[in-house]
Amino acid sequence: MTMELLVASAIGVLVAGGIYLTLRARTFQVVLGLTLLSYAVNVFLFAAGGLVVDQPPIWGKDVAQHTDPLPQALVLTAIVITFGMTALTVILSLRSFLESGSDHVDGDADPEDAA
Numbered sequence: 809m810t811m812e813l814l815v816a817s818a819i820g821v822l823v824a825g826g827i828y829l830t831l832r833a834r835t836f837q838v839v840l841g842l843t844l845l846s847y848a849v850n851v852f853l854f855a856a857g858g859l860v861v862d863q864p865p866i867w868g869k870d871v872a873q874h875t876d877p878l879p880q881a882l883v884l885t886a887i888v889i890t891f892g893m894t895a896l897t898v899i900l901s902l903r904s905f906l907e908s909g910s911d912h913v914d915g916d917a918d919p920e921d922a923a
Contacts, residue, residue, distance in 0.1 A: 815855050822848035835901035835911050839894065846890040850883045857882075 822844050829841025857879025865877035905911045 819848050833912050839897050853879050853883050
């Protein structure tokens, strides 16, 4: 019971932090927010898959109990895709910063910075 509560709380904290950072005005914070959201999805996939500790992922004649390899494959694929998309987003935000001189998502500077 406590492990499920801990995993659910970790997923909730990752989602809350990801949403908060995604709604910020700076591109680096948006990239970090999207990364946190992808981590939350990965942990959710592991939790929903019902992983069994110390059990092989392949069924055999001498194996009494095995774990489902599908969540592991999904998370591994998601990690690779997330890495590629994060690299693309960082390059696009760097290009936007170099061309506009601002790292704001909408291209406008903060009113606090102008004062």
